Each structure stands twice: as structure tokens, then as C-alpha cells.
Amino acid sequence: MTKPDSEWKWKELPEGTVMLEPGNADQYRTGDWKTLKPVLNKELCIHCGLCYIFCPDSSYNLDAEGYFIVNLFYCKGCGICAKECPTGAITMVVEEEEK
Amino acid sequence: MTEKLNVFAVRTLTQKEYFAPGHRACQGCAEALAVRLVAKALGRNVIIASATGCMEVVSSPIPFTAWRVPWFHVAFENAAAVASGIESGLKVLMRKGRLPRKKIVTIALAGDGGTADIGLQALSGALERGHDFIYICTDNEAYMNTGIQRSSSTPFGASTTTSPAGKVKMGQITWKKNMPAIAAAHNIPYVATACPSYPIDLVEKVKKAASIEGPAYLHILSVCPTGWRSAPELSIKLGRLAVETGIFPLYEVEHGKYHLSIDFPRLRPIKEYIRLQGRFRHLTEEMIGQIEERVRKEYAELKEKAAKGVAR
Amino acid sequence: MGKRVGMEVSIAAAEAVKQANVDVISAYPITPQTHVVEHLSELVANGELDAEFFCVESEHSALSVCVGSEATGARSFTCTSSQGLALMSEITYIASALRLPIVMIIANRALSAPISIWNDHSDVMSIRDCGWIQFFAENGQDVYDHVFIAYRLAEDRNVLLPAIINMDGFTLSHVIEPIEFIEQEKIDRFLPPYQPVHRLHPDRPVSMGGIALPPIFTETKKAHEVALQGSMPKILETWKAFGDMTGRYYQPVETYKAEDAETIMVIMGSFGETASAAVDLMREEGRSVGLAKIRLWRPFPFEAFKQATLHAKQLVVIDRAISIGGPGGPVASEVKAALYGEPIRPVVYNFVAGLGGRDVSPSDFIKMVDKAEIEIEEGNREGYEIYGVRE
Known part of the structure; x- marks a missing residue:
């Protein structure tokens, strides 16, 4: 786990402040930006994968049953998936405050 | 609709992501989507040189990087020069036996400001020198990273923070610079336009560019909800409308030969595209008509080039 | 003892770059730097130097190309003067902060206006704080010698900083001086191939050149400052090793x-x-x-x-x-x-x-x-x- 920028001491920085952990942005939660979250109605889903391919935040992953499931850790709630879903299987709903 | 424009072919694409989630692009950023698709198309044997801009900032706040492939940011205007250096370094080290020989694709990635304005000279130089690399311009039609200032890629009529719609001026008063034509004028092997609303087409063009020896130029229209004042969920639809209205035609120029990736017997009215964006809110019917006329004319010229199969 | 030859200093500098077995050269012509780059292009054209040589479209790109090639682990060289240096100044700060050991010769020349092609030090003084190691050469032999010294020092894993060799325009660059050449075997021992700590390569993906927010920017500057200040013992050590090889011992003052x-x-x-x-x-x-x-x-x-x-x-x-x-x-x-x-x-x-x-x-x-x-x-x-x- 990468520590936040405010915790680094100068001596710990690699030469040229090179970042050595490829893709470690995936430790960063962007999911708390959203006010709306997508909800999938599996009955309407045709497994086309448009939600997955059009997601700017790579939030959708294929599960074992063949559904593309949103990862709310990353989902910023833009609503593209719901808009582009050809069968209307995804709806955006207000996300309740998580305590 | 040709097979490669069929969005339902998405399941043929790799599940692997090389542009990791957790990047800090705005909600509904189609530029981030374009970059994600480009990275997906290229796979792991690639080195990417980014210009300063939105994608650089959102992907690299130290100590977090969204890049799962080697990535380099140096400055704003020099992505093409840095990529030239990367390509040359790899070439000479492999020739001298100091790196094992293998195909590594070199990419320069820049926005419209970094391409059509401040980076144009370095780009022209790199294309002329003939480096084996792909230059990718993700065009969101203004300096979005600094707060929506106009660039030479901003379309006529668009209101930005430095081309505001006022009492005497109606937003941007110049026409969008034709970057793909400028790139094609360098007689490079491959030039193409793409849009993430057509993901399979985009991925295939990236792969084709990677397979071609010598410089390739890809111009990707990237809808920016923040700068275009459009709803984030409309980013894909707007890209599609840009193509279907003829505002942003999808085409390739291979060794000088033009080819339309998708052709429409009838273009949709540009109003359908324009009315979804706050940046065009102030446009009068007359101005919309003026834009429509120009779009039609340019589209017809492009079709003519494609029909002739010649570049110039 | 190496061969002693009467030679224009710029030509000797280019010969040193060849002997240093540089991999990538990228430059844009500006008086009085031109003879260095012209001679290098001849060496490449005649197959005497195996390097990628690029005449780019500006000095800004000249250094940018070197930044790119150096980041892959290729020994890179550029040379400029005056307005050219002013144009590339933005990238000088970046090259050093990214710890890329490029070596650059500056044929020092006045800055405009009025335009003057002749010597003074105002060009390099404009980038005084760019974070590179900076040498001033007194004569042609210094210039020749410091190409090897600069690369060995710059590429040292305890240093990893770019280096500038200042060579007065015309008064040094264009004069013929006796230069004592060093045998290639000696140079190859003194200056082994560059082995970067981090390089751009898919086998071990790294990200270079990220954005620093206020909580970490100061730490990056401190690291750079300590690296440059801390290079002093290495500089002395490198000069000593060079002196032991050639009999020419250099001192900071x-x-x-x-x-x-x-x-x-x-x-x-x-x-x-x-x-x-x-x-x-x-x-x-x-x-x-x-x-x-x-x-x-x-x-x-x-x-x-x-x-x-x-x-x-x-x-x-x-x-x-x-x-x-x-x-x-x-x-x-x-x-x-x-x-x-x-x-x-x-x-x-x-x-x-x-x-x-x-x-x-x-x-x-x-x-x-x-x-x-x-x-x-x-x-x-x-x-x-x-x-x-x-x-």
C-alpha cells in the first residue's frame, strides 16, 4: 500500500521521484465522488458489455456468471453506463450516505 | 454498419486494463476513456510519453500512477520530441546489444493544445524525421486542464473562458484547425481519426498504427463534459453525434489514400449535437446555419478524396 | 602517453564525444556551437561512431530528445549556445530533476538583444539554478578531458545528474590548440557503459515525471539539492581518478x-x-x-x-x-x-x-x-x- 504524499520523507523518494509501483492509482478511491450509483437489473442484462467498454474509470468487471458488475470503489457516478445500456438494465439511484 | 464499428464486439477485447482505475479524471471524461482504450489496444510492450495536460495530471499525482506501462511526462510542447528520443534510445541500445531485441511501441500522447498549438513544431519535426512512433492527440477542443481556455482546436462558435460569448462576440471566431490534414501533409504512412464512442474502431486503428513502421498520427475526439458544459452521461452520445452530423468524420489516410471508416448517406442536423452543449448555448440560428454549411462542405470534400482514393 | 595533436577545440570536443561512445546525439545549429555537431555528424556518416544522430527542429526539442533517450538508458549528448540555451532552458530544469545524466557542451555566447554571436557567459548564467553540474573549461584540453569526466560523474549511481561543460565561444571553440588524446582502451576502462537505476522499459514499468502537490514538492527539491551538493566528493574522486590515468589533475578552484x-x-x-x-x-x-x-x-x-x-x-x-x-x-x-x-x-x-x-x-x-x-x-x-x- 502506497502511503499518501504528505507522509514521504525526502530521503525515501526514489531518484527523480520515479514511481515504481505500476498502476498503484488503483489503491485510490474515486468512488466517493458520486451522488448517484448504477444499479443493474440482471433480468434485462444481455451481457453486451457496453457498460464495461464505455466506462472511463474501468469500474466494470466480468463476474463468474458473465455479468459486468460495477465496482463502487472506483465508480464516479457519471451515468454513462445507464445511458448507453441498450436494454435499460442499469438505472442511476441516489447513493445513501455510508457511515 | 461495418463489423469493426459494431460496439457489440466489445467482448472480443482484452479484459486487461493498462490505464488503472483510481485516476482523477472528471465524471464522464471521454478523454480518460480514450486513453483507457488506447492502452488496452497497445498492451504491455509500449512506452508512453505524455504532454502536460489533463491526462498527465489526473494519472500521475505523486506517489500514485494510473499507468501499468512505462510512462514519461516531461513538458507541454515536447511529447513528440521526447517520444523521438525514446524510440531512438531503444533502437540504438538494441542495435548495440545492450537491450534484448523486441518490439516496443513508442507513443506520444497529447491534448489539442499540446498538439495543435504549443506542440505543433515538435510534432512536425518528429513526423518529418520519420521516427517509428504513434502520436495520439486526444482532442477535447480547449485547454481544459487550465480552465477551459480556447485553443486552435476549439470549434467555431464555442464559448470558452478566453473566447466567451459576449455582447459583440459570439464565442470562438475562428474555425477548428485541421490537424489530421496537417499530419497527412507530412506524407507519413498512417493518419486516422477516432472517437471512444466507437471503441472497436478506435482500438483497431491504434493496433494498425502500432503495426505500421514509421510515424502514425491518431486524432481522437474526446468529449469533455466539464468544458463542453454537457451532462456527463452524454459523453458517448455526443461523440456519436459528432460523427453522425459530419462534424468529426471517422477516416483513415493510409500512404496518402483516404478512406472513410463510416459513411452516412445523410448527415444528421448539427443542431442535435449543438443543443446538448452549454458552450454553444448562445448560438443564433444564423450561426448554426453557417456551421452546418461548412461541415457539409468539408464532409463532401472528404468524401471526394475518399472516392478518388488519393490524398492530394 | 596519448597522441598530441594540433586541432580545433570544437573538433576535439566532438572526438571526445565519439570516444565516450555516446548513443544518441540531438542538436540544432547555432553559432558558435556548429563545428562540434558538424564533426559529430561526419563521424556518424563515416561509420566511425555508432550513434543515433538527429538534427531536430529546435534546441527545445534537442534537449527533449536527449531526455527521452537518456530515460531509456542511452548515453545522450547535445550542444548549444546562447539563444538556443535560452530556448531549451525549460527542459534543463526537468532533465536534472528527473536525474537524467545527459552531458551538454555550451559554446558560451552572449544573449540578445542586440544579437551577438560572440562570447560571454550570459547564456549559462540564465540557467544558473537549473540543477546541473556545471564546469568551466579554460582551454581545449579541459574541454576534451571533461567530456569523459562529466559522463563518468553524471552516470555515477551516487550522482545521477546531468552536466554542462562551458566552452567559451570562438575564444575556445574555434581556436586550434594542442590536444593530448587518450587511448581508447583507457577511456573504455574509465567510462564503462551507462547502467541506469531506473529506465523506461516494459519489463519493469515505471512512471517518470508525475505531478507533485504541495505536500511533496518540497521533498523532491530537497532531494535534488542534496544530490547536487552531495556530488562534490564524487567530483573530487573522479578528477583524482582521471589525473591518475592522464597526469592531468583538476581542482574545483x-x-x-x-x-x-x-x-x-x-x-x-x-x-x-x-x-x-x-x-x-x-x-x-x-x-x-x-x-x-x-x-x-x-x-x-x-x-x-x-x-x-x-x-x-x-x-x-x-x-x-x-x-x-x-x-x-x-x-x-x-x-x-x-x-x-x-x-x-x-x-x-x-x-x-x-x-x-x-x-x-x-x-x-x-x-x-x-x-x-x-x-x-x-x-x-x-x-x-x-x-x-x-x-
Whole structure:
């Protein structure tokens, strides 16, 4: 786990402040930006994968049953998936405050 | 609709992501989507040189990087020069036996400001020198990273923070610079336009560019909800409308030969595209008509080039 | 003992770049740098040097190409002057902060306007704080030798910083001097191929050049500052190793008849040999005058400088650049800062001379020493003037 920028001491920085952990942005939660979250109605889903391919935040992953499931850790709630879903299987709903 | 424009072919694409989630692009950023698709198309044997801009900032706040492939940011205007250096370094080290020989694709990635304005000279130089690399311009039609200032890629009529719609001026008063034509004028092997609303087409063009020896130029229209004042969920639809209205035609120029990736017997009215964006809110019917006329004319010229199969 | 050959200094510099087995060369033509790059292109064209050679479309791109190639682990070289350096200045700061050991020769030339193709140091002074190691060469042999010294030092894993070799335009770059060449086997031992700590390669993906928010930006600058300050022992060590190989031992501050001198002239670059001649003439007249030549400009050799000059009554600092609206010349500012903490210190009198290629002869150095001694005796302890300017 990468520590936040405010915790680094100068001596710990690699030469040229090179970042050595490829893709470690995936430790960063962007999911708390959203006010709306997508909800999938599996009955309407045709497994086309448009939600997955059009997601700017790579939030959708294929599960074992063949559904593309949103990862709310990353989902910023833009609503593209719901808009582009050809069968209307995804709806955006207000996300309740998580305590 | 040709097979490669069929969005339902998405399941043929790799599940692997090389542009990791957790990047800090705005909600509904189609530029981030374009970059994600480009990275997906290229796979792991690639080195990417980014210009300063939105994608650089959102992907690299130290100590977090969204890049799962080697990535380099140096400055704003020099992505093409840095990529030239990367390509040359790899070439000479492999020739001298100091790196094992293998195909590594070199990419320069820049926005419209970094391409059509401040980076144009370095780009022209790199294309002329003939480096084996792909230059990718993700065009969101203004300096979005600094707060929506106009660039030479901003379309006529668009209101930005430095081309505001006022009492005497109606937003941007110049026409969008034709970057793909400028790139094609360098007689490079491959030039193409793409849009993430057509993901399979985009991925295939990236792969084709990677397979071609010598410089390739890809111009990707990237809808920016923040700068275009459009709803984030409309980013894909707007890209599609840009193509279907003829505002942003999808085409390739291979060794000088033009080819339309998708052709429409009838273009949709540009109003359908324009009315979804706050940046065009102030446009009068007359101005919309003026834009429509120009779009039609340019589209017809492009079709003519494609029909002739010649570049110039 | 290597071969001694009479050769134009720019050609010798290019030969050194060849002998250093550089991988990528990228440059844009500007007088008086041109002969270096022309000769390198010949060496590549004749197959005598196996390198990627690019004539790019600007100096900005010249250094940007080197930044890209160096990041893949390729030994990279560029060369420029004056306006060219000003244009690439943005990238100089980035190359050092990213810790890319590029070596650049600057054929020093005045900055416009008015445009002047002739020598002074205003070009490199404009990037004084760019975070590179910076040498000033006194003669052609220095330039040739420092190509090897600079690469070995820059690429040292405890240093990893780019280096500039300042070579006065025309007065050094275009003169023919005897150069003692070093045998290739010796150079290959002294300068093994570059092994980067981090490189751009898919086998081990790294991200270079990210954005630093306020909580971490200061830490990155501290790391850079410590790296440059901390390169001093490595610089001394590298000069020692080079001296052991060639018999030519370099020092951060070199002196000439300064040990017992009451008045010491302080200069950088090709002023050295002319000023030495002036010292000889003054010594013949029984005057107590010596010379201190600053060879290492960054990191500034504070200790060595004090050791060389603290015993003097007065220093006559002769700058080849002007800091308009500031305290005089940049060397004088540094010298004053170096001495400020000393309870007993020499008085510093500052001349700016030799701007835009104006010749400075031994008699000019004597006149400057004369003037400084008189002024100081009359109580002018903050003297600064542009030498030889017509009123």
C-alpha cells in the first residue's frame, strides 16, 4: 500500500521521484465522488458489455456468471453506463450516505 | 454498419486494463476513456510519453500512477520530441546489444493544445524525421486542464473562458484547425481519426498504427463534459453525434489514400449535437446555419478524396 | 602517453564525444556551437561512431530528445549556445530533476538583444539554478578531458545528474590548440557503459515525471539539492581518478601564483590563460598578484574557494556576464556570499568585462587590478563597474 504524499520523507523518494509501483492509482478511491450509483437489473442484462467498454474509470468487471458488475470503489457516478445500456438494465439511484 | 464499428464486439477485447482505475479524471471524461482504450489496444510492450495536460495530471499525482506501462511526462510542447528520443534510445541500445531485441511501441500522447498549438513544431519535426512512433492527440477542443481556455482546436462558435460569448462576440471566431490534414501533409504512412464512442474502431486503428513502421498520427475526439458544459452521461452520445452530423468524420489516410471508416448517406442536423452543449448555448440560428454549411462542405470534400482514393 | 595533436577545440570536443561512445546525439545549429555537431555528424556518416544522430527542429526539442533517450538508458549528448540555451532552458530544469545524466557542451555566447554571436557567459548564467553540474573549461584540453569526466560523474549511481561543460565561444571553440588524446582502451576502462537505476522499459514499468502537490514538492527539491551538493566528493574522486590515468589533475578552484598574493583575480573559463600572462607581467614588476580560476561553478566549491583566497587583501572578480539591476556580476555575487561569514575577509572589487566578444588582453587585466587597488585604497569597498565602456 502506497502511503499518501504528505507522509514521504525526502530521503525515501526514489531518484527523480520515479514511481515504481505500476498502476498503484488503483489503491485510490474515486468512488466517493458520486451522488448517484448504477444499479443493474440482471433480468434485462444481455451481457453486451457496453457498460464495461464505455466506462472511463474501468469500474466494470466480468463476474463468474458473465455479468459486468460495477465496482463502487472506483465508480464516479457519471451515468454513462445507464445511458448507453441498450436494454435499460442499469438505472442511476441516489447513493445513501455510508457511515 | 461495418463489423469493426459494431460496439457489440466489445467482448472480443482484452479484459486487461493498462490505464488503472483510481485516476482523477472528471465524471464522464471521454478523454480518460480514450486513453483507457488506447492502452488496452497497445498492451504491455509500449512506452508512453505524455504532454502536460489533463491526462498527465489526473494519472500521475505523486506517489500514485494510473499507468501499468512505462510512462514519461516531461513538458507541454515536447511529447513528440521526447517520444523521438525514446524510440531512438531503444533502437540504438538494441542495435548495440545492450537491450534484448523486441518490439516496443513508442507513443506520444497529447491534448489539442499540446498538439495543435504549443506542440505543433515538435510534432512536425518528429513526423518529418520519420521516427517509428504513434502520436495520439486526444482532442477535447480547449485547454481544459487550465480552465477551459480556447485553443486552435476549439470549434467555431464555442464559448470558452478566453473566447466567451459576449455582447459583440459570439464565442470562438475562428474555425477548428485541421490537424489530421496537417499530419497527412507530412506524407507519413498512417493518419486516422477516432472517437471512444466507437471503441472497436478506435482500438483497431491504434493496433494498425502500432503495426505500421514509421510515424502514425491518431486524432481522437474526446468529449469533455466539464468544458463542453454537457451532462456527463452524454459523453458517448455526443461523440456519436459528432460523427453522425459530419462534424468529426471517422477516416483513415493510409500512404496518402483516404478512406472513410463510416459513411452516412445523410448527415444528421448539427443542431442535435449543438443543443446538448452549454458552450454553444448562445448560438443564433444564423450561426448554426453557417456551421452546418461548412461541415457539409468539408464532409463532401472528404468524401471526394475518399472516392478518388488519393490524398492530394 | 596519448597522441598530441594540433586541432580545433570544437573538433576535439566532438572526438571526445565519439570516444565516450555516446548513443544518441540531438542538436540544432547555432553559432558558435556548429563545428562540434558538424564533426559529430561526419563521424556518424563515416561509420566511425555508432550513434543515433538527429538534427531536430529546435534546441527545445534537442534537449527533449536527449531526455527521452537518456530515460531509456542511452548515453545522450547535445550542444548549444546562447539563444538556443535560452530556448531549451525549460527542459534543463526537468532533465536534472528527473536525474537524467545527459552531458551538454555550451559554446558560451552572449544573449540578445542586440544579437551577438560572440562570447560571454550570459547564456549559462540564465540557467544558473537549473540543477546541473556545471564546469568551466579554460582551454581545449579541459574541454576534451571533461567530456569523459562529466559522463563518468553524471552516470555515477551516487550522482545521477546531468552536466554542462562551458566552452567559451570562438575564444575556445574555434581556436586550434594542442590536444593530448587518450587511448581508447583507457577511456573504455574509465567510462564503462551507462547502467541506469531506473529506465523506461516494459519489463519493469515505471512512471517518470508525475505531478507533485504541495505536500511533496518540497521533498523532491530537497532531494535534488542534496544530490547536487552531495556530488562534490564524487567530483573530487573522479578528477583524482582521471589525473591518475592522464597526469592531468583538476581542482574545483585552481590558482596561479596566488598562495602569497595580496591581490587575487578571480575568473572563469578562457580568461584563465590571458589572466595568467597578466599575473606574470605584474609579478615581474614586483607586485603581489595571483589568480584563482573557478572551474566548478555548480555545485559551488565554497570551501575550496575560501582556501584559495581568504588570505588575500583583495579580490578582483572579473565577470563575463552582467546581472542587470542586481549587485554586479554573478560570480562576484557568489564570491561575496562565500566570504560573508568570515570574520576577516578580502575586499571584493567587481568588473564585468568581455561582453559580447570584446577582447580582454593581459594589459586589460593589469588595468583592472590597478583600478581596483586604487579604488579600494580610496575606501570604495563595494566597487562594481563595467570595464572598458566608452562614456
